[in-house]
Structure formats: C-alpha cells, structure tokens
Amino acid sequence: MLVYNNRSGGLKKLADDCKPLNDLQHTEAVYRFTVRVNPSDLIEVDPVLGDYVLHDPLKATVLFQSVCFLAIKTLSLSEKIQTASQVNISLNFTHLPPFPEYTLELCSFPRVYGPMRPVSMEGVVIAMTRVTKYTLGARFLCTNEECSCSAGFHYIRVHAPGATESATVRNDFSCTICSSQLKEDVKFRVLGDKQLVELTHVKALDVLRGHQQSSLRYQSITLFLRDELCGSMRIGCLYRVIGIPVLVHQWPNLTWSVEANSVQLWEPKCCHKVSPGFQELWKSSSSSPWRFSAVVAHHFGLDLAPPGLYDTLKLGLLLSLVQTRTDTNHTFHSVDLLVVTTDALILDRLMTYSLSLACRGVRHQASGEMFAYLSRDEHGAGTANIHAGSALLATEGICMLGDLGLYKKDKMDSIQSVLESHSVSVFIPGKKYGEDADQQISLPVQCSFWGITDSCCCSKRMDSALLGTAEMGPVPVQLAEAFGLVIHCGDRVGEQALLAQTVHTLLQAVQPRKQPPSSSWDFSNEDYRELVAYCRGLEVELSPEAEKLIHGFYMASRRARTLNQAVKISPASIKLLVSLAEAHCKLSLRSRVLEEDAVIAVLLCENSVTLRHGASALAVPPDAVFPCDVREVDGLHKRDRILDKLHQNILRFIYTYAPGADTYITEE
DSSP, X not given: OHHHHXXXXXXXXXXXXXXXXXXXXXXXXXXXXXXXXXXXXXXXXXXXXXXXXXXXXXXXXXXXXXXXXXXXXXXXXXXXXOSGGGEEEEEEESOOOSSGGGBOOTTSOOOSOOOOXXXXXXXXXXXXXXXXXXXXXXXXXXXXXXXXXGSSSSEEEEOOTTOOHHHHSOSOOBOTTTOOBEEEOGGGOEEEEEEEXXXXXXXXXXXXXXXXXXXXXXXXXXXXXXXXXXXXXOTTXXXXXXXXXXXXXXXXXXXXXEEEXXXXXXXXXXXXXXXXXXXXXXXXXXXXXXXXXXXXXXXXXXXXSOTTXXXXXXXXXXXXXXXXXXXXXXXXXXXXXXXXXXXXXXXXXXXXXXXTTSSSEEEOOXXXXXXXXXXXXXXXXXSEEEEEOHHHHTTTSEEEEEEGGGSOHHXXXXXXXXXXXXXXXEEEOTTTTTOSSOXXXXXXXXXXXXXXXXXXXXXXXXXXXXXXXXXXXXXXXXXXXXXXXXXXXXXXXXXXXHHHHHHHHHHXXXXXXXXXXXXXXXXXXXXXXXXXXXXXXXXXXXXXXXXXXXXXXXXXXXXXXXXXXXXXXXXXXXXXXXXXXXXXXXXXXXSEEOHHHHHHHHHHHHHHHHHHHOOXXXXXXXXXXXXXXXXXXXXXXXXXXXXXXXXXXXXXXXXXXXXXXXGTSXXX
C-alpha cells in the first residue's frame, strides 16, 4: 500500500493536506483525508489490497487509515494527530472494472441484501435536497476521571457508509476498560455537509413524451452526497455515479440507498449517422445551399399533414431540435417556438411527433408542475426536497407546452420570466423545513419551449398579417416577445386547406404510410431521428459573410422600426438570428455558416416580428421561407430564385437603414 501511495502521488497529497493542520489555534477530533484510488493500478501493485478495495471497501479503508497514520507520524507531518482513529480516510474511486458485477442498472436493480461493494450507475437527477449538516466525527471521554480514557483521543466515532446520525452520536456508549459511561466532548464535534439526490434511469423520462409506453415501472434511487460532492449534481442532468449500496435500519423501516463516492457528468454514447437516403439527397441537392433543408422539412411528418401545408413550421421544429444543446464551452443554445394557428389539434399532433425525435422531450400538462415543487425529505434530514417539474426534466431537450389558452395568467407570467432569464427561483420557507431563515434558490432552465396559441381571428386576418394585425389569441404580447420565434400557420387557401387535411387524414386511416404520388423520397421516423441526432453533434463556425449580414440586418431593423413604428428591437434578437443561422447550417449538414443560412434566419425572424408589430420597410411576404410548392424539382428551382431575390432585398434594406453597411457587405 505504501508503494502504491508513493507511485500514485498519494504521499505527496497527504503531506500537502497536513500543512493546514499545523494551525495551533484550531484542534479537531477527526481529520478527513481523501485518497484517490485507481483499482486497475492497485491490483497490479498489490492484488490482495485491490481485491479488498473492490469487494470490501470498509476493510480497505481501515488498512489505508493505518498506513496514512504511520506516514504522518513517521514523517512528522502533524503533531495534532495522536491516534489512528483521528485519521478519517475517504477512498475516492477513479473508475471501476467494466464488468456487469460492478454495474447497477437502475431499471432492474435488486433491493436485496448483498455485499457493500462499489458499483457504477448512470441516471438523471429528478430531485435533490438542500445541503445540510451531519456529524462527520465525534470525540468521547470516559466519565471515570481515574480512567486513562478520560483524556486524549482514545474513543473517536466517525461516519460510516449507511450509518445514521444516532450511530455516530449516542449516550449509551461505555468504556471498554472500566465499563463506565462515555460522554461526548461536544466542542470537538466535527460537522460535514450532506445532500440527498434522487436518481432514476433516463428511460423513465420517455413516459413524459406523450406517447403510449410499455407497462414497465421505474423507481428512483436515493444518493447520499457528502462533503466535497455536495453541489456537484444539478436537477435534470445526466450523471455517472460510483457508490456503495447500503441498507439503513430505522426501526420499523428499512431503506435502501447509495453512498456516492464519485460523480461525473455523463452523456450516452451512440454512433450518430445519416441514413443512405439522406446522403443521396444531400449529394443530389448540393447545387443549392437551401434545397436539402427544404426537402427534409417538406417530407417531415407526412403522416400527419398533407404535403406543403406546414412546411415553415416543420422547418422551425427541426431547427429547434438540432440547435437545443450545450456546446463545448458550456454555453446553452436554444430556439423557443410559438405557433399561431386556427387548427391547434393538427399542430399539437405534429409537435408531439417532433418531440419523439428530441434527445429528451417532455409534454407538459397544464395542471402539472412546470418548473419545481417542494416536499419534506423522507430520509430523516427534515429539510426541503426540490422536485423537478417538466421544464427541468426536459434539460438539454424540448418542453412542449401545448395550447397556451389552457394556462392561467400566473402560469403565463412564470413562463415569460423563465423564457427571458432561462432560470427559475424556488422559495423555501425556513420555518416549514426546519431552518431559521427563508432561502431563495435559483435553478438554470436549459431547454427549448414549444407553445401553441389558437386564434379564431387568424384565418380572417391572414391577408392583413403583413400589416401586423394577426391576433395572438390569449397570449400577451410580452409572452410572444419572450418566445422569440413566432410562426403563423394560417390557411393560405381557405377551405381548400381544410379539405386537403380531411382527405389526407382519411387516406392515412385507410392506407397508412402511403407516400404522395409525386414524392420520389421516402424517409422513415428512424431516419429523421438519426439525422437530428447527427446534426445536434455538429460543431459549426460562423463565416464573416454571415456574421456581417446578421449584424447589418439587426442594426437596420432597429433603426427602421424605431423611426417608423417606435418598436424597440431587443438585443436578444441577434442571438436568435445567430442560433437560427447555425441551426440551418447544421440541418444542411455543413460545418460553416454561410450567408444563405443567415438569409433563412433573417426571413424567419422578420416574419416573426411582422406578426407582432407589423411590416417594416423590408416588406417580407408571409411564408417567405416557403413561398411556393416544393414537391417538384421545378418548385425547388423557383424557390431558389425567389430566395435569391429576397437576399438582394435584404442587402438593399441594410444599405438603406444601416449606414456604412456597404463597407463590410459586398454588393452582388
């Protein structure tokens, strides 16, 4: 063991940890030391000790304790440590052998008696408590003053995995020498931090997507985080945890939990690929930077809506799916989407289908908890247990709100606040949960929101939507502004669209999965799932041309709308423009954001602002991204020509309202 500590740097770390202990003004009963252990390396040096570490960690801890105590006394690292009992060793495993015996599957773990050995598990955090205190160690003295144990550090009790507070500190201990009662020396009690976390298998969240699931039931497991591990986990995130399963006896109950040993962020490994059908489409459409994404969006969800009816919405859903993620710099990106429609039923089905393609999707029920709610901890801590609502469970994914007309005003205000700050505050009353003072905790909300607002006036006013008179239904203007991207799905052809939807629904009921006669492409749900997963993993770079176009449009739009309409364009708009341009680049299977990607972002944002505030001097027509039917190749050529013309209109708009734009944008 000494050889391993020397090779692994453990002796040097022990010496460094002992330096702060030389402060004479502060003396404790127990001193805690963390020892990092690599089981593979340890087995090579000492197979017997390696076996103890993997199968009897309590015995291994005692051996490490004795060796560390001898090292401290031999090297004179600290005069405060007089007995080995004062050395509290915490073994920190770097990893475990990749065998089933050391893996605990949360979807099928057995709650039975077994050896207290370390296991590895993966899951998602669904609840956690505040950080509270527990007794890490305590000093006891014999009440018989003539006994040699009435002074010194002969009786030290420290916390062991699975032990309760009463196992560490009680008043019925007796001296082993004179059998007198032991009494705690309270001034030497050492406290540590403790936090309880509820972990469950990530597959358990599939039941929240809104689809019919199997009859399997998932149960969460309680983790005890102690000392330096406290605060290392966040609600809604995925983690790989190494811990020791323990059975806690609290008569008449018996609880099963895990004492966490190490915690790491975890992301399921899967091989993302693009199906041969999409690869062939990408090669055949390489002549146009807009064509691949147009065909992908057009053929998306053909089981639910007739071709061409909701192409702009389907593109927006795909852009939101591929852009919702955290990048390598730990910056969260999202695209929040609000849909204005007169047919909420079909769009609800389309969104629900899209939710199945997200890495994590949660369909929120209006009567449920959206962000977080509190309960009292059931494991004896007596503190508040913070449970994740729909938005926190949808971390790194999509939270589908459905029809916002079903929400009360206070819920809408909460949604608006979270959309603007991407965080939620949880108020914890102190008196109710055993604390002297109230506490306010802020939790990050890292998901994209999808909402629907049903307006019966939209279809009547679609012709005047260019002037910004389209109704938002029950959604306040401030909430629509917070969503960022608003897409109008009105009936461009009146009763013909209703008839097309009716015929399509009947055909799908009689002949499901039948492709339209004019479609030469056939993509399955699995193809789209793989495409979305692949696009999410792409790292893209913003080209100078795209950056200049976005910056120029943002400045021109602010000046034009401020002068003519007294409308203030939020600085968040430029973030939305960049996100949409990057998302379109990913959906087009590119790694560099082109100026054409920025054009799509500008058109989507301009249509969104037009719906809320009216048209600007740019005068982008409704459905500018899909101005014509793209079922045929001729339609794709026509769309390219129209988008080229709109590109030139955007440049002229920038030159007019953003002075100096001609110095950084080359006129074509």
